[in-house]
Amino acid sequence: MNMNPFAVQGNWYRGNLHTHTTNSDGRYSPQSTVDVYAQAGYDFLALADHGRLTNPADLDHRGMVLVPAAELNGGRGELGQSFHLLCLGMRREPERVETPSAQEALDYARSVAELVFVAHPYWSSHTPKDLMAFDGYDGIEVFNTTCQRGIGRGYSEPHWDDLLARGRILPAIAVDDAHFGYWDFGGGWIMLRAPQLDLDSVMAALKAGHYYATQGPEIKDVAVVDGWVKVVCSPARTVAMVVPAPGRGWTTDRVRRGKDESPMTEAYVPLSEARGGVFRIEVIDEHGRRAWTNPMKAS
Numbered sequence: 001m002n003m004n005p006f007a008v009q010g011n012w013y014r015g016n017l018h019t020h021t022t023n024s025d026g027r028y029s030p031q032s033t034v035d036v037y038a039q040a041g042y043d044f045l046a047l048a049d050h051g052r053l054t055n056p057a058d059l060d061h062r063g064m065v066l067v068p069a070a071e072l073n074g075g076r077g078e079l080g081q082s083f084h085l086l087c088l089g090m091r092r093e094p095e096r097v098e099t100p101s102a103q104e105a106l107d108y109a110r111s112v113a114e115l116v117f118v119a120h121p122y123w124s125s126h127t128p129k130d131l132m133a134f135d136g137y138d139g140i141e142v143f144n145t146t147c148q149r150g151i152g153r154g155y156s157e158p159h160w161d162d163l164l165a166r167g168r169i170l171p172a173i174a175v176d177d178a179h180f181g182y183w184d185f186g187g188g189w190i191m192l193r194a195p196q197l198d199l200d201s202v203m204a205a206l207k208a209g210h211y212y213a214t215q216g217p218e219i220k221d222v223a224v225v226d227g228w229v230k231v232v233c234s235p236a237r238t239v240a241m242v243v244p245a246p247g248r249g250w251t252t253d254r255v256r257r258g259k260d261e262s263p264m265t266e267a268y269v270p271l272s273e274a275r276g277g278v279f280r281i282e283v284i285d286e287h288g289r290r291a292w293t294n295p296m297k298a299s
């Protein structure tokens with residue numbers, strides 16, 4: 001699968017795929033939650049309440065696409081925490097079913113939803129063994145705002161790279177998982193490239209991996225030019241090629257040597273560092289905010 005949104009035509013749309021409402025443990029009603037995201041300029045949103053579908057048909061969309069969603073639990077990792085599965089494109093209301101293993105939970109989730117992401121692996125203390133023990137999920141959350149602002153465990157980059165290193169070439173999303181008990185809003189989202197803004201186009205682009213995750217930095221283009229990966233972005237402090245192999249990878253910091261600290265909007269990283277394997281690009285701005293492309297193949 002070519003998960004490269006920069007190689008396809010379309011418009012960029014901003015969306016958050018994981019948020020709760022008063023239908024589970026969120027503080028805002030479904031409509032208030034929709035209103036908050038619409039007012040902030042989001043183009044699509046998923047209300048993913050625990051164990052139930054908050055039906056978009058009951059709501060005023062305020063110009064956004066609402067993706068039918070739910071968060072289902074099941075199985076347990078080796079350190080005891082159950083898996084939280086973010087289900088997108090729900091086909092029907094989920095039943096209360098016992099899913100003792102992660103694979104059973106995932107199989108059930110897949111029977112009711114078009115896409116299933118493993119939510120907040122770091123918050124859940126999931127190990128590489130946990131994530132490799134079941135198969136068939138569509139990606140993971142690389143960043144979860146409420147997990148970061150709540151307990152400081154929002155970043156799941158090592159989990160993602162562990163999967164990539166083991167041949168699971170999966171995309172990752174950044175989300176809020178907002179409950180509004182504290183300010184867990186607007187900390188991470190995805191930029192999705194699709195021909196138009198409707199539910200079918202959003203789901204198709206999600207399935208194709210035509211997006212990148214971000215906390216603010218904009219990635220405008222990633223392209224291979226004469227053995228270099230050219231990255232065009234909003235002003236950045238660091239551009240990194242992350243390669244999930246021991247000692248591999250490259251970052252612009254290693255060549256700047258303190259001489260030029262000015263933000264850059266274009267960077268070249270050597271494709272050879274990926275050694276013909278998988279890499280992903282990470283952009284960090286002057287405030288430490290990150291953006292993550294999906295994995296790409298060097299050859």
Ligand SMILES: [Zn+2]
Nearest residue numbers: 071084119120
């Ligand atoms: Zn969760």
Ligand SMILES: [Zn+2]
Nearest residue numbers: 018020071177
């Ligand atoms: Zn959640």
